[in-house]
Amino acid sequence: MIFFNYPKSIYKLYEKEILKKIKKVLNKGIYSRSEELIKFEKNFSNYINVKYSVGVGNATDSIFLALKSLNVGINDEVITVSHTATGTAIGIANTGALPVFIDVKESDYNIDINLISKAITKKTKAIVVVHLYGQSCDMDHLLKIAKKYKLYVIEDCSQSAGGQYKNKKLGSIGDIGCFSFFPTKNLSAIGDGGILSTNNKKIYEKVKALREYGWDKNRNAKFIGINSRLDELQAGILNIKLKYLDNDNKERNNIANLYLNKIKNDKINLPKKNNFSFHAYHLFVVRCKQRSKLISYLNSNKILAGIHYKLPVHKQKVFIKPKFSLPITEKISKEVTSLPIYPGLKKRDINKIINLINKF
Ligand SMILES: Cc1ncc(COP(=O)(O)O)c(C=O)c1O
Incomplete structure:
Protein backbone atom coordinates (compact mmCIF):
# COMPACT_ATOMS: atom_id res chain seq x y z
CA MET A 1 0.00 0.00 0.00
CA ILE A 2 1.24 3.53 -0.77
CA PHE A 3 0.02 5.84 2.01
CA PHE A 4 -0.67 9.55 1.55
CA ASN A 5 1.59 10.14 4.52
CA TYR A 6 4.19 7.76 5.95
CA PRO A 7 6.10 8.88 9.10
CA LYS A 8 8.17 5.68 9.14
CA SER A 9 9.73 6.66 5.82
CA ILE A 10 11.25 9.82 7.38
CA TYR A 11 12.38 7.86 10.45
CA LYS A 12 14.13 5.35 8.19
CA LEU A 13 16.01 8.17 6.40
CA TYR A 14 17.64 9.29 9.67
CA GLU A 15 17.39 6.07 11.68
CA LYS A 16 21.02 5.70 12.77
CA GLU A 17 21.26 9.26 14.08
CA ILE A 18 17.89 9.04 15.81
CA LEU A 19 18.70 5.76 17.59
CA LYS A 20 22.05 7.16 18.75
CA LYS A 21 20.27 10.23 20.14
CA ILE A 22 17.61 8.15 21.92
CA LYS A 23 20.36 6.12 23.60
CA LYS A 24 22.18 9.29 24.62
CA VAL A 25 19.09 10.86 26.17
CA LEU A 26 18.11 7.65 27.96
CA ASN A 27 21.60 7.21 29.37
CA LYS A 28 21.81 10.81 30.54
CA GLY A 29 18.77 10.13 32.68
CA ILE A 30 17.14 13.58 32.61
CA ASN A 43 17.97 25.89 17.02
CA PHE A 44 14.34 26.44 16.09
CA SER A 45 14.52 30.17 16.85
CA ASN A 46 17.62 30.46 14.67
CA TYR A 47 16.01 28.43 11.92
CA ILE A 48 12.93 30.63 11.56
CA ASN A 49 14.78 33.76 12.65
CA VAL A 50 12.93 34.77 15.82
CA LYS A 51 14.29 35.67 19.25
CA TYR A 52 12.39 33.10 21.33
CA SER A 53 10.76 29.69 21.11
CA VAL A 54 8.99 27.60 23.75
CA GLY A 55 8.56 23.85 23.28
CA VAL A 56 5.12 22.55 24.24
CA GLY A 57 3.08 19.36 24.08
CA ASN A 58 1.25 19.95 20.77
CA ALA A 59 -0.06 22.72 18.49
CA THR A 60 -3.53 22.83 20.04
CA ASP A 61 -1.88 23.79 23.34
CA SER A 62 0.42 26.24 21.57
CA ILE A 63 -2.57 28.12 20.09
CA PHE A 64 -4.27 28.08 23.50
CA LEU A 65 -1.09 29.31 25.24
CA ALA A 66 -0.47 31.97 22.57
CA LEU A 67 -3.92 33.46 23.14
CA LYS A 68 -3.69 33.12 26.95
CA SER A 69 -0.38 35.00 26.91
CA LEU A 70 -2.21 37.85 25.14
CA ASN A 71 -5.00 37.78 27.74
CA VAL A 72 -7.56 36.58 25.21
CA GLY A 73 -10.41 34.70 26.90
CA ILE A 74 -14.08 34.77 27.85
CA ASN A 75 -16.14 37.43 26.01
CA ASP A 76 -13.50 37.79 23.31
CA GLU A 77 -13.70 36.74 19.68
CA VAL A 78 -10.97 35.29 17.51
CA ILE A 79 -11.27 35.18 13.74
CA THR A 80 -10.10 32.03 12.00
CA VAL A 81 -10.99 29.57 9.23
CA SER A 82 -13.16 26.49 9.30
CA HIS A 83 -11.25 24.72 6.53
CA THR A 84 -8.52 23.53 8.90
CA ALA A 85 -7.76 20.85 11.49
CA THR A 86 -10.11 20.84 14.48
CA GLY A 87 -7.13 21.71 16.73
CA THR A 88 -6.98 25.29 15.43
CA ALA A 89 -10.50 26.04 16.68
CA ILE A 90 -10.19 23.97 19.87
CA GLY A 91 -7.04 25.88 20.84
CA ILE A 92 -9.07 29.08 20.55
CA ALA A 93 -12.19 27.74 22.27
CA ASN A 94 -10.19 26.38 25.24
CA THR A 95 -9.41 29.98 26.22
CA GLY A 96 -13.14 30.70 26.53
CA ALA A 97 -13.05 32.98 23.47
CA LEU A 98 -15.42 32.43 20.55
CA PRO A 99 -13.88 31.25 17.28
CA VAL A 128 -5.46 32.95 13.87
CA VAL A 129 -4.37 32.36 10.28
CA VAL A 130 -3.57 28.89 9.02
CA HIS A 131 -0.92 28.39 6.34
CA LEU A 132 -2.82 25.43 5.01
CA TYR A 133 -1.25 22.43 3.29
CA GLY A 134 2.16 24.18 3.64
CA GLN A 135 1.40 27.37 1.71
CA SER A 136 1.51 30.90 3.15
CA CYS A 137 -1.41 33.29 3.56
CA ASP A 138 -1.05 36.79 2.09
CA MET A 139 0.70 38.17 5.17
CA ASP A 140 1.32 41.81 4.08
CA HIS A 141 -2.38 42.25 3.35
CA LEU A 142 -3.31 40.53 6.60
CA LEU A 143 -0.90 42.56 8.77
CA LYS A 144 -2.33 45.78 7.30
CA ILE A 145 -5.84 44.85 8.44
CA ALA A 146 -4.61 43.63 11.82
CA LYS A 147 -2.79 46.92 12.37
CA LYS A 148 -5.82 48.98 11.34
CA TYR A 149 -8.08 47.20 13.87
CA LYS A 150 -5.35 46.61 16.50
CA LEU A 151 -5.63 42.83 16.40
CA TYR A 152 -3.01 40.24 17.30
CA VAL A 153 -1.90 37.87 14.55
CA ILE A 154 -1.17 34.26 15.35
CA GLU A 155 0.17 32.02 12.60
CA ASP A 156 -0.88 28.38 12.77
CA CYS A 157 2.13 26.84 11.04
CA SER A 158 1.26 23.25 11.95
CA GLN A 159 1.35 22.28 8.28
CA SER A 160 4.02 24.66 7.09
CA ALA A 161 7.29 24.16 9.01
CA GLY A 162 10.01 25.47 6.69
CA GLY A 163 7.53 27.26 4.44
CA GLN A 164 8.08 30.91 3.61
CA TYR A 165 6.20 34.12 2.90
CA LYS A 166 8.46 35.99 0.48
CA ASN A 167 11.88 35.69 2.16
CA LYS A 168 10.58 35.15 5.69
CA LYS A 169 10.06 31.80 7.35
CA LEU A 170 6.46 31.22 8.44
CA GLY A 171 5.98 31.67 12.18
CA SER A 172 8.25 34.73 12.24
CA ILE A 173 5.80 37.24 10.75
CA GLY A 174 2.83 37.62 13.12
CA ASP A 175 2.96 38.17 16.89
CA ILE A 176 3.26 34.44 17.56
CA GLY A 177 3.85 31.31 15.46
CA CYS A 178 2.42 27.94 16.51
CA PHE A 179 3.73 24.60 15.23
CA SER A 180 2.75 20.95 15.54
CA PHE A 181 5.26 18.11 15.54
CA PHE A 182 2.62 15.38 15.26
CA PRO A 183 4.25 12.40 13.48
CA THR A 184 2.77 13.20 10.06
CA LYS A 185 4.00 16.80 9.99
CA ASN A 186 6.95 18.09 7.89
CA LEU A 187 8.99 18.44 11.08
CA SER A 188 7.80 15.56 13.17
CA ALA A 189 8.32 13.95 16.55
CA ILE A 190 7.85 10.26 17.37
CA GLY A 191 4.64 11.17 19.14
CA ASP A 192 3.19 14.55 20.03
CA GLY A 193 5.01 17.85 20.23
CA GLY A 194 4.72 21.52 19.41
CA ILE A 195 6.45 24.87 19.69
CA LEU A 196 5.56 28.52 19.92
CA SER A 197 7.75 31.26 18.39
CA THR A 198 7.85 35.00 19.03
CA ASN A 199 10.08 38.08 19.00
CA ASN A 200 8.33 39.51 22.05
CA LYS A 201 10.12 38.91 25.37
CA LYS A 202 7.00 39.50 27.47
CA ILE A 203 5.02 36.92 25.50
CA TYR A 204 7.95 34.50 25.74
CA GLU A 205 8.21 34.80 29.50
CA LYS A 206 4.49 34.46 30.00
CA VAL A 207 4.21 31.39 27.76
CA LYS A 208 7.17 29.80 29.55
CA ALA A 209 5.31 30.18 32.82
CA LEU A 210 1.94 29.13 31.38
CA ARG A 211 3.26 25.89 29.85
CA GLU A 212 4.25 24.72 33.30
CA TYR A 213 1.37 25.35 35.72
CA GLY A 214 1.96 29.12 35.69
CA TRP A 215 5.17 28.79 37.70
CA ASP A 216 7.72 31.56 38.12
CA LYS A 217 11.45 30.82 38.60
CA ASN A 218 10.81 29.81 42.19
CA ARG A 219 8.07 27.35 41.25
CA ASN A 220 5.53 29.71 42.65
CA ALA A 221 2.43 29.75 40.42
CA LYS A 222 1.53 33.29 39.43
CA PHE A 223 -0.91 32.34 36.62
CA ILE A 224 -3.31 29.47 36.08
CA GLY A 225 -1.27 27.59 33.52
CA ILE A 226 -1.34 24.08 32.16
CA ASN A 227 1.18 21.27 31.91
CA SER A 228 2.32 21.10 28.30
CA ARG A 229 6.02 20.39 27.95
CA LEU A 230 8.07 19.10 25.01
CA ASP A 231 10.06 16.20 26.46
CA GLU A 232 13.79 15.53 26.03
CA LEU A 233 13.45 12.51 23.74
CA GLN A 234 11.22 14.37 21.30
CA ALA A 235 13.41 17.47 21.45
CA GLY A 236 16.49 15.31 20.77
CA ILE A 237 14.86 13.72 17.72
CA LEU A 238 13.63 17.12 16.52
CA ASN A 239 17.18 18.51 16.79
CA ILE A 240 18.20 15.90 14.23
CA LYS A 241 15.23 16.28 11.92
CA LEU A 242 15.44 20.09 11.91
CA LYS A 243 18.83 19.83 10.15
CA TYR A 244 17.16 18.01 7.26
CA LEU A 245 13.91 19.97 7.08
CA LYS A 264 -3.42 15.56 -17.01
CA ASN A 265 -7.05 14.71 -16.44
CA ASP A 266 -10.02 17.07 -16.79
CA LYS A 267 -11.70 15.44 -13.79
CA ILE A 268 -8.80 16.43 -11.54
CA ASN A 269 -8.32 19.98 -10.37
CA LEU A 270 -4.65 20.52 -9.44
CA PRO A 271 -3.62 22.87 -6.60
CA LYS A 272 -2.40 26.35 -7.48
CA LYS A 273 0.77 27.89 -6.06
CA ASN A 274 0.40 31.51 -5.02
CA ASN A 275 3.25 33.81 -6.04
CA PHE A 276 4.52 34.81 -2.60
CA SER A 277 5.18 31.46 -0.91
CA PHE A 278 7.83 28.85 -0.64
CA HIS A 279 5.36 25.98 -0.39
CA ALA A 280 6.25 23.32 2.19
CA TYR A 281 3.83 20.85 0.54
CA HIS A 282 2.73 19.19 3.75
CA LEU A 283 -0.13 17.86 1.63
CA PHE A 284 -0.73 17.69 -2.10
CA VAL A 285 -4.44 18.27 -2.39
CA VAL A 286 -6.34 17.89 -5.66
CA ARG A 287 -10.06 18.37 -6.13
CA CYS A 288 -12.39 15.94 -7.84
CA LYS A 289 -16.18 16.07 -8.11
CA LEU A 304 -4.40 5.35 0.07
CA ALA A 305 -5.55 8.93 -0.49
CA GLY A 306 -6.62 11.23 2.36
CA ILE A 307 -9.28 13.90 2.88
CA HIS A 308 -8.31 17.20 4.50
CA TYR A 309 -10.99 18.05 5.51
CA LYS A 310 -14.28 16.23 5.11
CA LEU A 311 -16.29 17.93 7.85
CA PRO A 312 -15.53 21.66 8.14
CA VAL A 313 -14.98 22.78 11.73
CA HIS A 314 -18.10 25.02 11.75
CA LYS A 315 -20.16 21.92 10.92
CA GLN A 316 -18.80 19.89 13.85
CA LYS A 317 -21.21 19.31 16.75
CA VAL A 318 -19.53 21.59 19.23
CA PHE A 319 -19.43 24.59 16.85
CA ILE A 320 -22.50 24.12 14.65
CA LYS A 321 -24.93 27.05 14.40
CA PRO A 322 -28.23 26.98 12.51
CA LYS A 323 -28.20 28.73 9.14
CA PHE A 324 -24.48 29.60 9.33
CA SER A 325 -22.73 28.65 6.15
CA LEU A 326 -19.37 29.14 4.44
CA LYS A 347 9.92 7.47 -8.03
CA PHE A 360 -9.19 7.67 -14.16
C1 LIG B 1 -3.45 23.37 10.84
C2 LIG B 1 -3.39 22.59 12.11
N1 LIG B 1 -3.63 23.22 13.29
C3 LIG B 1 -3.59 22.57 14.47
C4 LIG B 1 -3.31 21.22 14.53
C5 LIG B 1 -3.28 20.53 15.86
O1 LIG B 1 -2.01 20.01 16.08
P1 LIG B 1 -1.73 19.06 17.34
O2 LIG B 1 -2.25 17.70 16.96
O3 LIG B 1 -0.24 19.06 17.48
O4 LIG B 1 -2.42 19.63 18.50
C6 LIG B 1 -3.04 20.52 13.34
C7 LIG B 1 -2.75 19.09 13.36
O5 LIG B 1 -3.45 18.28 12.83
C8 LIG B 1 -3.08 21.22 12.11
O6 LIG B 1 -2.84 20.60 10.94
Whole structure:
Protein backbone atom coordinates (compact mmCIF):
# COMPACT_ATOMS: atom_id res chain seq x y z
CA MET A 1 0.00 0.00 0.00
CA ILE A 2 1.24 3.53 -0.77
CA PHE A 3 0.02 5.84 2.01
CA PHE A 4 -0.67 9.55 1.55
CA ASN A 5 1.59 10.14 4.52
CA TYR A 6 4.19 7.76 5.95
CA PRO A 7 6.10 8.88 9.10
CA LYS A 8 8.17 5.68 9.14
CA SER A 9 9.73 6.66 5.82
CA ILE A 10 11.25 9.82 7.38
CA TYR A 11 12.38 7.86 10.45
CA LYS A 12 14.13 5.35 8.19
CA LEU A 13 16.01 8.17 6.40
CA TYR A 14 17.64 9.29 9.67
CA GLU A 15 17.39 6.07 11.68
CA LYS A 16 21.02 5.70 12.77
CA GLU A 17 21.26 9.26 14.08
CA ILE A 18 17.89 9.04 15.81
CA LEU A 19 18.70 5.76 17.59
CA LYS A 20 22.05 7.16 18.75
CA LYS A 21 20.27 10.23 20.14
CA ILE A 22 17.61 8.15 21.92
CA LYS A 23 20.36 6.12 23.60
CA LYS A 24 22.18 9.29 24.62
CA VAL A 25 19.09 10.86 26.17
CA LEU A 26 18.11 7.65 27.96
CA ASN A 27 21.60 7.21 29.37
CA LYS A 28 21.81 10.81 30.54
CA GLY A 29 18.77 10.13 32.68
CA ILE A 30 17.14 13.58 32.61
CA TYR A 31 14.00 13.21 30.56
CA SER A 32 12.40 16.62 30.86
CA ARG A 33 13.56 20.26 30.41
CA SER A 34 17.22 19.52 29.88
CA GLU A 35 19.91 20.15 27.25
CA GLU A 36 17.99 18.78 24.22
CA LEU A 37 14.98 21.03 24.83
CA ILE A 38 17.15 24.09 25.46
CA LYS A 39 19.14 23.33 22.29
CA PHE A 40 16.04 22.72 20.23
CA GLU A 41 14.37 25.95 21.31
CA LYS A 42 17.53 27.80 20.30
CA ASN A 43 17.97 25.89 17.02
CA PHE A 44 14.34 26.44 16.09
CA SER A 45 14.52 30.17 16.85
CA ASN A 46 17.62 30.46 14.67
CA TYR A 47 16.01 28.43 11.92
CA ILE A 48 12.93 30.63 11.56
CA ASN A 49 14.78 33.76 12.65
CA VAL A 50 12.93 34.77 15.82
CA LYS A 51 14.29 35.67 19.25
CA TYR A 52 12.39 33.10 21.33
CA SER A 53 10.76 29.69 21.11
CA VAL A 54 8.99 27.60 23.75
CA GLY A 55 8.56 23.85 23.28
CA VAL A 56 5.12 22.55 24.24
CA GLY A 57 3.08 19.36 24.08
CA ASN A 58 1.25 19.95 20.77
CA ALA A 59 -0.06 22.72 18.49
CA THR A 60 -3.53 22.83 20.04
CA ASP A 61 -1.88 23.79 23.34
CA SER A 62 0.42 26.24 21.57
CA ILE A 63 -2.57 28.12 20.09
CA PHE A 64 -4.27 28.08 23.50
CA LEU A 65 -1.09 29.31 25.24
CA ALA A 66 -0.47 31.97 22.57
CA LEU A 67 -3.92 33.46 23.14
CA LYS A 68 -3.69 33.12 26.95
CA SER A 69 -0.38 35.00 26.91
CA LEU A 70 -2.21 37.85 25.14
CA ASN A 71 -5.00 37.78 27.74
CA VAL A 72 -7.56 36.58 25.21
CA GLY A 73 -10.41 34.70 26.90
CA ILE A 74 -14.08 34.77 27.85
CA ASN A 75 -16.14 37.43 26.01
CA ASP A 76 -13.50 37.79 23.31
CA GLU A 77 -13.70 36.74 19.68
CA VAL A 78 -10.97 35.29 17.51
CA ILE A 79 -11.27 35.18 13.74
CA THR A 80 -10.10 32.03 12.00
CA VAL A 81 -10.99 29.57 9.23
CA SER A 82 -13.16 26.49 9.30
CA HIS A 83 -11.25 24.72 6.53
CA THR A 84 -8.52 23.53 8.90
CA ALA A 85 -7.76 20.85 11.49
CA THR A 86 -10.11 20.84 14.48
CA GLY A 87 -7.13 21.71 16.73
CA THR A 88 -6.98 25.29 15.43
CA ALA A 89 -10.50 26.04 16.68
CA ILE A 90 -10.19 23.97 19.87
CA GLY A 91 -7.04 25.88 20.84
CA ILE A 92 -9.07 29.08 20.55
CA ALA A 93 -12.19 27.74 22.27
CA ASN A 94 -10.19 26.38 25.24
CA THR A 95 -9.41 29.98 26.22
CA GLY A 96 -13.14 30.70 26.53
CA ALA A 97 -13.05 32.98 23.47
CA LEU A 98 -15.42 32.43 20.55
CA PRO A 99 -13.88 31.25 17.28
CA VAL A 100 -15.45 33.27 14.46
CA PHE A 101 -15.16 31.30 11.25
CA ILE A 102 -14.74 32.94 7.87
CA ASP A 103 -14.41 31.49 4.41
CA VAL A 104 -11.30 30.61 2.41
CA LYS A 105 -10.30 31.39 -1.18
CA GLU A 106 -10.82 28.80 -3.87
CA SER A 107 -7.42 29.64 -5.37
CA ASP A 108 -5.11 28.57 -2.51
CA TYR A 109 -7.60 27.41 0.19
CA ASN A 110 -6.24 29.97 2.67
CA ILE A 111 -8.19 32.64 4.57
CA ASP A 112 -10.07 35.14 2.38
CA ILE A 113 -8.58 38.31 3.78
CA ASN A 114 -11.26 40.44 2.11
CA LEU A 115 -13.84 38.90 4.46
CA ILE A 116 -12.01 39.79 7.68
CA SER A 117 -13.21 43.40 8.14
CA LYS A 118 -16.86 42.31 8.00
CA ALA A 119 -16.28 39.74 10.76
CA ILE A 120 -14.65 42.19 13.18
CA THR A 121 -16.68 43.32 16.21
CA LYS A 122 -15.82 45.17 19.43
CA LYS A 123 -14.98 41.79 20.93
CA THR A 124 -12.45 40.74 18.29
CA LYS A 125 -8.96 40.42 19.76
CA ALA A 126 -6.97 38.29 17.36
CA ILE A 127 -6.79 36.50 14.03
CA VAL A 128 -5.46 32.95 13.87
CA VAL A 129 -4.37 32.36 10.28
CA VAL A 130 -3.57 28.89 9.02
CA HIS A 131 -0.92 28.39 6.34
CA LEU A 132 -2.82 25.43 5.01
CA TYR A 133 -1.25 22.43 3.29
CA GLY A 134 2.16 24.18 3.64
CA GLN A 135 1.40 27.37 1.71
CA SER A 136 1.51 30.90 3.15
CA CYS A 137 -1.41 33.29 3.56
CA ASP A 138 -1.05 36.79 2.09
CA MET A 139 0.70 38.17 5.17
CA ASP A 140 1.32 41.81 4.08
CA HIS A 141 -2.38 42.25 3.35
CA LEU A 142 -3.31 40.53 6.60
CA LEU A 143 -0.90 42.56 8.77
CA LYS A 144 -2.33 45.78 7.30
CA ILE A 145 -5.84 44.85 8.44
CA ALA A 146 -4.61 43.63 11.82
CA LYS A 147 -2.79 46.92 12.37
CA LYS A 148 -5.82 48.98 11.34
CA TYR A 149 -8.08 47.20 13.87
CA LYS A 150 -5.35 46.61 16.50
CA LEU A 151 -5.63 42.83 16.40
CA TYR A 152 -3.01 40.24 17.30
CA VAL A 153 -1.90 37.87 14.55
CA ILE A 154 -1.17 34.26 15.35
CA GLU A 155 0.17 32.02 12.60
CA ASP A 156 -0.88 28.38 12.77
CA CYS A 157 2.13 26.84 11.04
CA SER A 158 1.26 23.25 11.95
CA GLN A 159 1.35 22.28 8.28
CA SER A 160 4.02 24.66 7.09
CA ALA A 161 7.29 24.16 9.01
CA GLY A 162 10.01 25.47 6.69
CA GLY A 163 7.53 27.26 4.44
CA GLN A 164 8.08 30.91 3.61
CA TYR A 165 6.20 34.12 2.90
CA LYS A 166 8.46 35.99 0.48
CA ASN A 167 11.88 35.69 2.16
CA LYS A 168 10.58 35.15 5.69
CA LYS A 169 10.06 31.80 7.35
CA LEU A 170 6.46 31.22 8.44
CA GLY A 171 5.98 31.67 12.18
CA SER A 172 8.25 34.73 12.24
CA ILE A 173 5.80 37.24 10.75
CA GLY A 174 2.83 37.62 13.12
CA ASP A 175 2.96 38.17 16.89
CA ILE A 176 3.26 34.44 17.56
CA GLY A 177 3.85 31.31 15.46
CA CYS A 178 2.42 27.94 16.51
CA PHE A 179 3.73 24.60 15.23
CA SER A 180 2.75 20.95 15.54
CA PHE A 181 5.26 18.11 15.54
CA PHE A 182 2.62 15.38 15.26
CA PRO A 183 4.25 12.40 13.48
CA THR A 184 2.77 13.20 10.06
CA LYS A 185 4.00 16.80 9.99
CA ASN A 186 6.95 18.09 7.89
CA LEU A 187 8.99 18.44 11.08
CA SER A 188 7.80 15.56 13.17
CA ALA A 189 8.32 13.95 16.55
CA ILE A 190 7.85 10.26 17.37
CA GLY A 191 4.64 11.17 19.14
CA ASP A 192 3.19 14.55 20.03
CA GLY A 193 5.01 17.85 20.23
CA GLY A 194 4.72 21.52 19.41
CA ILE A 195 6.45 24.87 19.69
CA LEU A 196 5.56 28.52 19.92
CA SER A 197 7.75 31.26 18.39
CA THR A 198 7.85 35.00 19.03
CA ASN A 199 10.08 38.08 19.00
CA ASN A 200 8.33 39.51 22.05
CA LYS A 201 10.12 38.91 25.37
CA LYS A 202 7.00 39.50 27.47
CA ILE A 203 5.02 36.92 25.50
CA TYR A 204 7.95 34.50 25.74
CA GLU A 205 8.21 34.80 29.50
CA LYS A 206 4.49 34.46 30.00
CA VAL A 207 4.21 31.39 27.76
CA LYS A 208 7.17 29.80 29.55
CA ALA A 209 5.31 30.18 32.82
CA LEU A 210 1.94 29.13 31.38
CA ARG A 211 3.26 25.89 29.85
CA GLU A 212 4.25 24.72 33.30
CA TYR A 213 1.37 25.35 35.72
CA GLY A 214 1.96 29.12 35.69
CA TRP A 215 5.17 28.79 37.70
CA ASP A 216 7.72 31.56 38.12
CA LYS A 217 11.45 30.82 38.60
CA ASN A 218 10.81 29.81 42.19
CA ARG A 219 8.07 27.35 41.25
CA ASN A 220 5.53 29.71 42.65
CA ALA A 221 2.43 29.75 40.42
CA LYS A 222 1.53 33.29 39.43
CA PHE A 223 -0.91 32.34 36.62
CA ILE A 224 -3.31 29.47 36.08
CA GLY A 225 -1.27 27.59 33.52
CA ILE A 226 -1.34 24.08 32.16
CA ASN A 227 1.18 21.27 31.91
CA SER A 228 2.32 21.10 28.30
CA ARG A 229 6.02 20.39 27.95
CA LEU A 230 8.07 19.10 25.01
CA ASP A 231 10.06 16.20 26.46
CA GLU A 232 13.79 15.53 26.03
CA LEU A 233 13.45 12.51 23.74
CA GLN A 234 11.22 14.37 21.30
CA ALA A 235 13.41 17.47 21.45
CA GLY A 236 16.49 15.31 20.77
CA ILE A 237 14.86 13.72 17.72
CA LEU A 238 13.63 17.12 16.52
CA ASN A 239 17.18 18.51 16.79
CA ILE A 240 18.20 15.90 14.23
CA LYS A 241 15.23 16.28 11.92
CA LEU A 242 15.44 20.09 11.91
CA LYS A 243 18.83 19.83 10.15
CA TYR A 244 17.16 18.01 7.26
CA LEU A 245 13.91 19.97 7.08
CA ASP A 246 14.93 22.17 4.13
CA ASN A 247 16.06 19.11 2.17
CA ASP A 248 12.89 17.23 3.07
CA ASN A 249 10.79 20.19 1.89
CA LYS A 250 12.77 20.35 -1.38
CA GLU A 251 11.96 16.69 -1.92
CA ARG A 252 8.28 17.41 -1.25
CA ASN A 253 8.48 20.19 -3.87
CA ASN A 254 10.07 17.81 -6.39
CA ILE A 255 7.23 15.33 -5.92
CA ALA A 256 4.64 18.13 -6.17
CA ASN A 257 6.23 19.41 -9.39
CA LEU A 258 6.05 15.94 -10.94
CA TYR A 259 2.34 15.77 -10.07
CA LEU A 260 1.75 19.32 -11.34
CA ASN A 261 3.54 18.68 -14.64
CA LYS A 262 2.40 15.17 -15.37
CA ILE A 263 -1.16 14.80 -14.09
CA LYS A 264 -3.42 15.56 -17.01
CA ASN A 265 -7.05 14.71 -16.44
CA ASP A 266 -10.02 17.07 -16.79
CA LYS A 267 -11.70 15.44 -13.79
CA ILE A 268 -8.80 16.43 -11.54
CA ASN A 269 -8.32 19.98 -10.37
CA LEU A 270 -4.65 20.52 -9.44
CA PRO A 271 -3.62 22.87 -6.60
CA LYS A 272 -2.40 26.35 -7.48
CA LYS A 273 0.77 27.89 -6.06
CA ASN A 274 0.40 31.51 -5.02
CA ASN A 275 3.25 33.81 -6.04
CA PHE A 276 4.52 34.81 -2.60
CA SER A 277 5.18 31.46 -0.91
CA PHE A 278 7.83 28.85 -0.64
CA HIS A 279 5.36 25.98 -0.39
CA ALA A 280 6.25 23.32 2.19
CA TYR A 281 3.83 20.85 0.54
CA HIS A 282 2.73 19.19 3.75
CA LEU A 283 -0.13 17.86 1.63
CA PHE A 284 -0.73 17.69 -2.10
CA VAL A 285 -4.44 18.27 -2.39
CA VAL A 286 -6.34 17.89 -5.66
CA ARG A 287 -10.06 18.37 -6.13
CA CYS A 288 -12.39 15.94 -7.84
CA LYS A 289 -16.18 16.07 -8.11
CA GLN A 290 -16.25 12.25 -8.11
CA ARG A 291 -14.11 11.95 -5.00
CA SER A 292 -15.47 8.65 -3.63
CA LYS A 293 -15.00 7.00 -7.01
CA LEU A 294 -11.44 8.35 -7.24
CA ILE A 295 -10.57 7.20 -3.72
CA SER A 296 -12.03 3.70 -4.27
CA TYR A 297 -10.20 3.44 -7.60
CA LEU A 298 -6.89 4.42 -5.95
CA ASN A 299 -7.57 2.06 -3.03
CA SER A 300 -8.19 -0.83 -5.38
CA ASN A 301 -4.75 -0.07 -6.83
CA LYS A 302 -3.15 -0.05 -3.36
CA ILE A 303 -2.92 3.73 -3.01
CA LEU A 304 -4.40 5.35 0.07
CA ALA A 305 -5.55 8.93 -0.49
CA GLY A 306 -6.62 11.23 2.36
CA ILE A 307 -9.28 13.90 2.88
CA HIS A 308 -8.31 17.20 4.50
CA TYR A 309 -10.99 18.05 5.51
CA LYS A 310 -14.28 16.23 5.11
CA LEU A 311 -16.29 17.93 7.85
CA PRO A 312 -15.53 21.66 8.14
CA VAL A 313 -14.98 22.78 11.73
CA HIS A 314 -18.10 25.02 11.75
CA LYS A 315 -20.16 21.92 10.92
CA GLN A 316 -18.80 19.89 13.85
CA LYS A 317 -21.21 19.31 16.75
CA VAL A 318 -19.53 21.59 19.23
CA PHE A 319 -19.43 24.59 16.85
CA ILE A 320 -22.50 24.12 14.65
CA LYS A 321 -24.93 27.05 14.40
CA PRO A 322 -28.23 26.98 12.51
CA LYS A 323 -28.20 28.73 9.14
CA PHE A 324 -24.48 29.60 9.33
CA SER A 325 -22.73 28.65 6.15
CA LEU A 326 -19.37 29.14 4.44
CA PRO A 327 -19.99 28.40 0.76
CA ILE A 328 -16.39 27.85 -0.46
CA THR A 329 -15.38 25.81 2.59
CA GLU A 330 -18.45 23.60 2.22
CA LYS A 331 -17.96 23.19 -1.52
CA ILE A 332 -14.29 22.20 -1.38
CA SER A 333 -14.80 19.89 1.61
CA LYS A 334 -16.76 17.61 -0.74
CA GLU A 335 -13.97 17.46 -3.33
CA VAL A 336 -10.53 17.68 -1.66
CA THR A 337 -8.34 14.58 -1.94
CA SER A 338 -4.78 14.31 -0.62
CA LEU A 339 -2.34 12.35 -2.79
CA PRO A 340 0.76 10.68 -1.32
CA ILE A 341 3.62 13.07 -0.63
CA TYR A 342 6.52 12.56 1.79
CA PRO A 343 10.33 12.39 1.72
CA GLY A 344 11.35 8.91 0.67
CA LEU A 345 8.33 8.32 -1.60
CA LYS A 346 9.77 6.24 -4.43
CA LYS A 347 9.92 7.47 -8.03
CA ARG A 348 8.21 4.33 -9.28
CA ASP A 349 5.34 4.89 -6.83
CA ILE A 350 5.00 8.53 -7.93
CA ASN A 351 4.85 7.39 -11.56
CA LYS A 352 2.30 4.72 -10.69
CA ILE A 353 0.08 7.35 -9.02
CA ILE A 354 0.39 9.73 -11.98
CA ASN A 355 -0.40 7.01 -14.54
CA LEU A 356 -3.40 5.76 -12.59
CA ILE A 357 -4.83 9.24 -12.13
CA ASN A 358 -4.38 10.02 -15.81
CA LYS A 359 -6.38 6.88 -16.63
CA PHE A 360 -9.19 7.67 -14.16
C1 LIG B 1 -3.45 23.37 10.84
C2 LIG B 1 -3.39 22.59 12.11
N1 LIG B 1 -3.63 23.22 13.29
C3 LIG B 1 -3.59 22.57 14.47
C4 LIG B 1 -3.31 21.22 14.53
C5 LIG B 1 -3.28 20.53 15.86
O1 LIG B 1 -2.01 20.01 16.08
P1 LIG B 1 -1.73 19.06 17.34
O2 LIG B 1 -2.25 17.70 16.96
O3 LIG B 1 -0.24 19.06 17.48
O4 LIG B 1 -2.42 19.63 18.50
C6 LIG B 1 -3.04 20.52 13.34
C7 LIG B 1 -2.75 19.09 13.36
O5 LIG B 1 -3.45 18.28 12.83
C8 LIG B 1 -3.08 21.22 12.11
O6 LIG B 1 -2.84 20.60 10.94
